[in-house]
Amino acid sequence: MPTIVHFRKNCIGCNSCVEQATEHWKISDSDGKSVLLGGEEKNGVFVKKIHLAETEANERAARDCPTRIIKVFK
Numbered sequence: 001m002p003t004i005v006h007f008r009k010n011c012i013g014c015n016s017c018v019e020q021a022t023e024h025w026k027i028s029d030s031d032g033k034s035v036l037l038g039g040e041e042k043n044g045v046f047v048k049k050i051h052l053a054e055t056e057a058n059e060r061a062a063r064d065c066p067t068r069i070i071k072v073f074k
């Protein structure tokens with residue numbers, strides 16, 4: 001299964017990932033950074049398994065993230 005990894009600490013809350021993959025990302029009301037919906041935290045890094053069909057949108061999110069803190073592994 002493909003996996004998304006989000007190094008959230010360095011998120012600048014630009015909303016780009018939300019625009020690319022709305023079902024997987026949202027901006028937190030509390031700190032303004034993005035949240036990987038359904039992600040599990042491990043040492044401040046969030047990880048989530050996705051279906052193959054969800055890969056493309058999240059690869060776009062990773063590509064356009066200005067701080068390069070989203071990784072998608074197939």
Ligand code: SF4
Pocket residue numbers: 010011012013014015016017018033034061064065066067068069070
């Ligand atoms: S695109 Fe990157 S910097 Fe922008 S909100 Fe998403 S994770 Fe944060």
